Amino acid sequence: MNPNLKYLHAYPFEKLAQLKSGIVPPIDKPPIVLSIGEPGHDIPPFIHEALAAHLEELAKYPGTKGLPELRLAIAIWLARRFHIPADFIDPETQILPVSGTREALFSFAQCVIDTTKKPVVIMPNPFYQIYEGAALLAGAEPYYLNTLEESGYLADFDSVPEEIWQRCQLIYICSPGNPSGSVISQASHEKLINLAEKHDFVIASDECYSELYDDESNPPAGLLQTAFAMGNSAFRRCVVFHSLSKRSNAPGLRSGFVAGDAEILKPYFQYRTYHGCAMPLPTQHASIMAWHDETHVQENRQHYRDKFTAFLTILADVCTINKPAAGFYVWLKIPRPSASSLDKGELAGISDTEFAQRLFAQENVTVLPGSYLSRESAGINPGMNHVRIALVAPLDECIKAAHRIKNFLNTL
DSSP states (O other): OOGGGGGOOOOHHHHHHHHHTTOOOOTTSOOEEOSSOOOOSOOOHHHHHHHHHTGGGGGSOOOTTOOHHHHHHHHHHHHHHTTOOGGGOOTTTSEEEESOHHHHHHHHHHHHOOGGGOOEEEEEESOOHHHHHHHHHTTOEEEEEEBOGGGTTOBOGGGSOHHHHHHEEEEEEESSOTTTOOOOOHHHHHHHHHHHHHHTOEEEEEOTTTTOBSOTTOOOOOHHHHHHHTTOTTOTTEEEEEEHHHHSSOGGGOOEEEEEOHHHHHHHHHHHHHHTOOOOHHHHHHHHHHHHOOHHHHHHHHHHHHHHHHHHHHHTTTSOOOOOSBSSEEEEEOOOOOHHHHHTTOOOOOOHHHHHHHHHHHHOEEOEEGGGGOOOBTTBOTTTTEEEEETTSOHHHHHHHHHHHHHHHHHO
């Protein structure tokens, strides 16, 4: 067995199941699950139609590189979305379709890490746990870069020791962030690209939430967008990961892509020919349709805006709660008691795990403890005292959940 398997942590949802085990919530309150980021909006009808129209192609082996028409559709979308001239994105060498970005984010580390040089993989903390597992199973040491409230839940690259940068071979960034929804600025992208040039590491930018943003006139910048603006038109050391899971409400389609530095994607393509995760041809045809259409994505964003507005309005008078710049998560800091309540000897506050457990027990609403998404680093666990709430349920369920959470908060 791979000796690094012993370093893997239990997955957050496994921990959550254990936390809820044995608890019987009120039977008069139907369950509302806001713990997992699985979009609940309708899948665009053209995806169903494209899948059905090409079912006979399940009889054919798909190529690892994907259909030329799919890579071209992705290139056109990338150029339009991130203000990059189309001539600077080569569908042949700079784009690879992948069977969902989860597998790509994981396999990418297995390909690029050189274990002979005591490698370090930097990742935000809290984080998508695939980053950590990818680093550990690739034989690298994870370095957890805390993203704290005082910095807007964004990473402070200046806080990373020089020795860590020197050993860094790969850094995962996530913008918009999971769980905070914070967006990395172009200035921060520029700083990171300059660090990558100086220390010779690869930037893997997880941009799977990039199409879910609040301000229609101000979409989040992407890593390739910043690289091109800096004059790095070959996207050296820059690789981005995008998906249809959130953008098009199609997590089960398992469709995404990797794009960027052709010199990195060439060996990664070779790796993938052995890895065996080629996208089925019906999925490719449906994906072509999805990347060419923006109407359903605009409607999708509006659905999330409506849910955030309703959810935050209901809870505004019982806790401090802010709308994120992007994504579909509420990263709620657990309200602490007032000085007057402490003077009266009342509850001194509860942990994120207690909050999630008691909310489920009293209101049959499931949220995810923040400490399940982070590790202790620099003496703290930055996810503690937070819970992640995924506004993926229909609007009416999100409204019911907000009222139940409000009732629960009023009991503390």
